[in-house]
Amino acid sequence: MKLYESPSPNALRVQVFMKEKGVDCERVAVDLRAGENISEAFLAKNPGGRVPVLELDDGTYISETVAISRYLEALHPQPNLFGDDALSMAKVEMWHRRVEINFLLNVAMAFRNITGFFKDRETCVPEWGEVAAGHALAAVPMFESQLGEQEYLAGDNFSIADITLAVGWGFAKQVKVVPLPQCPNIERWLAQVQARPSFQAD
Amino acid sequence: MKLYESPSPNALRVQVFMKEKGVDCERVAVDLRAGENISEAFLAKNPGGRVPVLELDDGTYISETVAISRYLEALHPQPNLFGDDALSMAKVEMWHRRVEINFLLNVAMAFRNITGFFKDRETCVPEWGEVAAGHALAAVPMFESQLGEQEYLAGDNFSIADITLAVGWGFAKQVKVVPLPQCPNIERWLAQVQARPSFQAD
Secondary structure, three states: OOOOOOOOOOHHHHHHHHHHHHOOEEEEOOOOOOHHHHHHHHHOOOOOOOEEEEEEOOOOOEEHHHHHHHHHHOOOOOOOOOOOOOOHHHHHHHHHHHHHHHHHHHHHHHHHHHHHOOOOOOOOOOHHHHHHHHHHHHHHHHHHHHHHHHOOOOEEEHHHHHHHHHHHHHHHHHHHOOOOOOHHHHHHHHHHHOOOHHHHOO | EEEEOOOOHHHHHHHHHHHHHHOEEEEEEEOOOOOHHHOOHHHHOOOOOOOEEEEOOOOOOEEOOOHHHHHHHHHHHOOOOOOHHHHHHHHHHHHHHHHHHHHHHHHHHHHHHHOOOOOOOOOOOHHHHHHHHHHHHHHHHHHHHHHHHEEEEOEOOOOHHHHHHHHHHHHHHHHOOOOOOOOOHHHHHHHHOOOOOOHHHO
C-alpha cells in the first residue's frame, strides 16, 4: 500500500485514522501548490484531482478520505471507528456528516474564497466565503450541546466523527477565517481527543 | 418507524432506497416553504433543521439521508447497496462521495444561490451559484467516463451511488441551473436505473 498525500486536513484525518488502527504504509508527497494533483499523471490515479489517494498493491486506487478509512476499517475492524451495530453505525454516520457537510466543508469554502489560496486555478467569491463562514459557525452549537451530554460526538465511543471534528476545529483555528466562539464542552472534548497517541506528531 | 420528509432530492433518495430494500413506514410531511423544519418542535428532532428524519419506535431520531440508509442496510443487508467486502465498500463510498460532494452539493448550491429559493432565510450569492454550477459540470466527465467502462457507477453492482447520481441528475435537469451536456453513457445508465421498480412513483 502507498498513500499519496500533502499537508492538509484530509491527509491528517487519514494519518490519525491509520494510527488508531495501528497500520502504516509508504507515503508519497504530492505538491498541491505546484499543481501536481492536477497533472495528467495524478489525474490517472484520481480523476477528481484530490489527495489523499491510497494505492493498493495490485495498482487499484482508492480516493476520498472516508473511502480510504472504510477500506482500512473493513481490513482492521478493531478498534471500531464507524460503529458496530445498526444504531451506532447510523449515529456515527449522522454526526460525521453534520461535521463534514455543515462545518468542515464550510470552513474549507470560507478559507478558499476569502484568502484566495487557490486563486491561480479557481474563481474565488469572497462574499460567499463570508456566508460559508457563517454557516460553519451556525453548526457549532449543535456540537457544543452534544458534547455537553456525551463523552464523544456519536455517544460513548470515540469514532471517525471525533477525528474529523478535531481536525476541522484545528484547521479553523489555524486559518482564522471563522471566528470560533468559546465552547467549554468542545474544549474539554478536544483536550481529551488531542491527548490520544494517534494525534501526536511522528 | 416514522419518516419526516418533504418533496426534495434527499427525500427521493430515501424513498428509492427503502423500495430497493422492500421496507416501508409511516410518512409525515414537513412543510419546508412554511419553515416547519426550523420550528422549535422540529429542531428537537434534528438540530440541523433538515429533512428527512427517521423516528424509531423508541423515539430515537436519525437524520441525514445516508445515515438513514445505513441504518436500513444494517437491518436489511439484501439487496446490498453499500458494498459487501473491503474493496467494494471503498469503491461505493468513493463514487458516492464524488457524486455527493462534487456534483449534488454544487447543484444544490447553484439552485439556492441563483434562484434565491430560500432567500427568506439565507443569504444568496448569485455569483457563487454560477461558480458552483461550473464545479458541478466539471464533475460530469468523471461519471460519463466511468459509465462507459462499467455497468454501474461503482462497478458491476447497483449501489447507493447510482441512486444519488440518478436523483441528482434528475434534479439538475428539473431546476435548469446547470447546463448539462449530452452524455451518452450517463443516458444509457440513467434509462436502465430509472426503469427499476424502486424509481416508479407510488
